[in-house]
Amino acid sequence: MDRVSIFSLIISRVLRSSSAGIIFVILPYLVLVELKYSSLFLGFAYTVGTFATAIFGLAVGYLADLYGRKNTLILASLLLPLSALLLFLNHSLIALLVASALGGYSATGAVAGGGIGGIVAPIQNALITEIIENENRTFYFSLFTFLSGISASVGSLIAGLFSSEQEFLIAIIMGFLSVFALLPIRTKNIRAKSASLKSKVVIGKFSITGLLNGISVGLITPFLIPFFIIIYHTPKSEMSIYTFLSSLIASTLILIAPFLDKKMGFVMSIAITRGVGALLSIIMPLIRIFPISLGIYLILPAIRILALPIQQRAMTEMVSQDELGRAMGINQVTRLAASSGSTSLTGYLFSESQIDLPFLASGIIMALNIYMYYKFFGGKNEVNRPSRGSSLLKPSRD
Template sequence: MIGRAGGSRRDVLLIVFSRVFRNFAAGFLNVAVGLYMYTELHYSFPLIGSVFGAASLAAPFLNLVFGLTSDVYGRKKMLVIGNSLLVFSTIMLLLSSSYYLIVLASMLGSFGLAGGTVGGGVGGYVAPMQNALLAEKAPPGERTRYFSLASVAGGVSSSVGAFLTNIPDYRTLFLIGLVISALATVIVLFISESQSRKPAREVFRFRSGRNIAKFSVTGALNGLGQGLVTPYFSVLFKSNYHISNGLIGDIMGAATLVTAFSLYFTPYLTKKLGFVNLISVTRGVSTLLLGLFPFIPGIVLASADYFCFTALRMLSLPAQQSLMMGMVTENERGAATSVNQASRLIPSSAGTFIAGYLFADSFELPFLVSVPVNLFNIVFYNLFFRKDERKVEF
């Protein structure tokens, strides 16, 4: 996939390798932190919701800061700083079990962030820099293939990381997370800096404002729908099916692996069906499976349902990223991604807070609320992008 990149091949590889290491850490941290609060610290669902909700509230702010400043001061520099925050957050988990430090660590590391590890993993605020750098290095007609490559590689590493939750000692897991996240940071130092800069005086001026607004609306609906359920899956498997931490890690790791390999087909399906048709079909079926999840008896069938709706929900992600990069000006790509992420994460944090209380009373209710929100998301993709997708090279 990267053979045609010419002089940018090295940078593409470094971006992908950095994502691989970061997502490897994300694979087990996203599972372990929730289980750590539930099994080791004996937090209630509302208390866990407050931690994950705080992380979701901090994420939009971090996304905006990193996205806007990366277009002005350099995407490589801001990516190094962003990766470093995950290092500091794992240090906090190692140092103390204080509720307030866990909240701060979750805010800096975005633990429990709705969206899963394939879509960005722990610390989703690095996505604006990663995506903008990748889009800059990739030929326009090959962007979807490059985004698919990065997503597949990141997803596979996430799934491998999730299997590490078979290690029973949380401190050991956090220590491994510290080392791996530090490696992800060091790799970025060898990437050549972005040549596309935006004047500081124009940081809040957007030539692509109309298109950014469209992606913000769909992002908001997606964030709310996922925030209601996604951060809680590791805890739900534990509380409802009473299985071991290791088996939970195996299930979530396998689901991430299935999802990662499904992304390999995104470029082909995008060319065959078109972006809007692809997202309508895959997310429509995914939403149906999500609504069925709380009514499925037994861990085997529940796991199969989880595998399917996770893979289908994420299948269109590389095409969506490519479309957005093609619809905004080059020196606003970091800002566009950050605004899109912020618009997704603010409603997501509200959903996560609310779901903590809903789950305390009803296992089914958060899923039933999530279904119509996800369906509206599909409707708006059709309204906003059916004409625009014809103008963009994927």
């Protein structure tokens, strides 16, 4: 196991996640409060970011497999700080949309899950798979998500302390530092011999489940903060604290993913965590009591991403090593393309004061997503079995 490369990836991810955490909180306040644009425009900006992330993510997935993962990751990582630099210099409508496209301002995941700047996720995961042996991958996927979430939590807390200009400047600096941190990484230079895919059936199944997950998440996740702005008129200073706590909970809770993997395996972990998330999504808009809404907001992101490292582990076991960048890129494309459409719909519904409908639809679609996981993977012992990997407390030695 290459500790230098792992440490470099961790430092880069921590800095990038801190930058993304700042942007995650300040963007809706910049659009809705400072610039006085509508929820419809915010939804459109998120849609542009989501769609661009899907397209760029697919492109960099192919580039990573065919031409090298390290250089592709460095180039892709430059887009987030460049997008923040653009918004630092210009707040026009065009600048907002271009920055959203470059930075991947999709907000379709929890801060802990990397909702901003997701273009690099397929390459990062492919590199983790390349560096880490199979039996420890759930552990390291969980560890990276934990550290990313903690860093994003700090970023979201910073977002309530300064002016928007100062916060964008901090995000820019952290973003560029995250790129420099990637330089010491050493890779095995795994490259695909052909552009064709041997694992296309498995990739197709993950893409269908990813599409349903994308629709469900895209309906509500980008509008959780706007929900509090519109319904409860929550100020940015308070919301940054709540976002910090939500991300902290998500980041900490994900540490039990290896335990869930050992005890329940892939499909059951997905079913339980996302089933609870679907139920909470339906309840949230129906009971408009601030403490209840806040409680759901604090735990919903954690529930939604808890099984993510297990799903990533399962995919790496079922897909050829030289196809992982493309497999994860294709999975991300279907998920985010679906999210872009559902996010636009929610922007329209919010602007028409139909706030309940996206939450109800999200819960129903997530239930269908769980059914498809059982249909596709419920009988596959190799991925549904409990993991043989290490626990978080006692990872295996090299």
